[in-house]
Amino acid sequence: MEHAAFISLSVLTLACALGVVLSKNAVNGAMCLLLCLAGIAGLFVQLHAYLLAFLLVLVYAGAVVALFLFIVMLLDMQGGQPWRFRRLQSLAGFVAAALLITGLNLIAERGRLGDGAPVGHEVGSSLKLYAYQLFTTYLLPVQVMGFLLLISMLGVIVLSRRAAEGEPSK
Amino acid sequence: MTPTLDAYVILSSALFAIGFFGVLVRRNTLVVFMCLELMLVAATLALVAFSRFNGTEDGDIFVFFILTVAAAEVAVGLAIIVALFRTRQTVQVDQLDSLKH
Numbered sequence: 523m524e525h526a527a528f529i530s531l532s533v534l535t536l537a538c539a540l541g542v543v544l545s546k547n548a549v550n551g552a553m554c555l556l557l558c559l560a561g562i563a564g565l566f567v568q569l570h571a572y573l574l575a576f577l578l579v580l581v582y583a584g585a586v587v588a589l590f591l592f593i594v595m596l597l598d599m600q601g602g603q604p605w606r607f608r609r610l611q612s613l614a615g616f617v618a619a620a621l622l623i624t625g626l627n628l629i630a631e632r633g634r635l636g637d638g639a640p641v642g643h644e645v646g647s648s649l650k651l652y653a654y655q656l657f658t659t660y661l662l663p664v665q666v667m668g669f670l671l672l673i674s675m676l677g678v679i680v681l682s683r684r685a686a687e688g689e690p691s692k
Numbered sequence: 693m694t695p696t697l698d699a700y701v702i703l704s705s706a707l708f709a710i711g712f713f714g715v716l717v718r719r720n721t722l723v724v725f726m727c728l729e730l731m732l733v734a735a736t737l738a739l740v741a742f743s744r745f746n747g748t749e750d751g752d753i754f755v756f757f758i759l760t761v762a763a764a765e766v767a768v769g770l771a772i773i774v775a776l777f778r779t780r781q782t783v784q785v786d787q788l789d790s791l792k793h
Contacts (some may be wrong), residue, residue, distance in 0.1 A: 529697040532703045539707055539730055543714035548722050555726050562733055565700075569744040574755050578736075581759050586729065586766050593770050594722060597777050615716030619709040626705035630698060655753050667760045674764035681771040 528568060535561035548594045552587055559583045573649060700741035707734035721773055721783040725766075732762050 538561060541554030559582045566575035656664055711734060714727030736755045743751025775785050 524694050532699075535703070536706060536710070539710040542723070542726055543710055543718065548720060551723050551726055555729065558730065562695060563728060564739055565703075565737060566740055568695075569700075569740050571744065571752055571755075574736075574740060577756070577759055578733075581763055582729070582733070585763065589770055590722065590726060593774065596782060597722075598772065612717045615713045615715060618716060618750065619713035622712055622730065623705050623709040626708070627702060630701045630705070646781050651749055652756075655749055656756070657699050660753055660757075663757055667757055670764055671760065676701065678767050678771040681768070681775050 524568065528565070529559050531564045531568070533547075534558075535565065549591065552590045552594060555590070556583055556587045559587070573652060697741060697745045700745075701738060704734045704738040704741070707731075707737065719785045721776070721785060721788075724785065725769055725773070729762065729766070732758060 531664075535558050538554045538558035542551045542558065544555060559578060563575040565576045566572075566578060583632045708731050711727045711730035714730065715724050718724050718727065736758050739751040739755055743749060770774075773783055776788070780788060782788070
């Protein structure tokens with residue numbers, strides 16, 4: 523049962539990832555990305571990471587994909603721009619991706635990952651554990667992340683203001 | 693029968709490779725950006741699988757930070773793309789070749 527769910531979720535995820543890469547229209551790509559993220563959230567649920575599945579749907583599917591769709595609509599790239607298949611570049615991309623996947627799988631096989639059973643931790647205590655770790659062991663990274671978010675917010679404001687001021691001076 | 697760690701690692705490396713392929717092949721900057729997000733998500737899947745199979749929380753907590761960085765990256769990257777579109781009127785990678793000549 524669990525295996526069937528894993529197979530169907532991974533097929534959904536891989537098919538939607540291919541849809542992101544191969545779709546002609548950027549809006550279709552964003553929709554495929556949304557479905558792919560939903561499949562990954564399902565896989566997170568199978569791995570008993572419920573909080574992360576929730577956060578993934580909230581942050582990625584809620585905020586990031588919506589932002590992508592806004593920008594696609596803002597730049598008005600619907601239609602037009604057909605997917606041009608350049609033989610040399612796509613061949614090089616395919617070879618690079620194939621090399622990458624074989625290399626990663628060789629590393630995975632060398633390490634003999636397969637024979638461990640999943641170790642369970644209780645769901646209820648999980649949230650408490652996250653909070654405890656975030657505020658003790660990982661306190662410095664949390665603060666650095668706060669600064670990163672602040673700086674990126676300032677950067678976005680500066681970038682959009684400069685673009686707005688640049689236009690009348692032209 | 694539960695899926696093994698191998699299955700998760702193979703799935704996440706396949707996702708990563710698909711995203712990488714998209715970054716190399718696509719011409720539209722926005723789609724390239726979406727493929728970058730795909731690669732990040734593939735890495736988070738591997739982290740969650742490893743931390744589940746090893747019984748530690750560290751991978752799960754690292755995914756928090758990856759989510760934060762991805763959100764910041766998307767905000768800045770899309771602002772750059774919009775600024776680029778305002779000045780150059782295109783977001784196709786092969787037309788953005790000012791540094792080439």
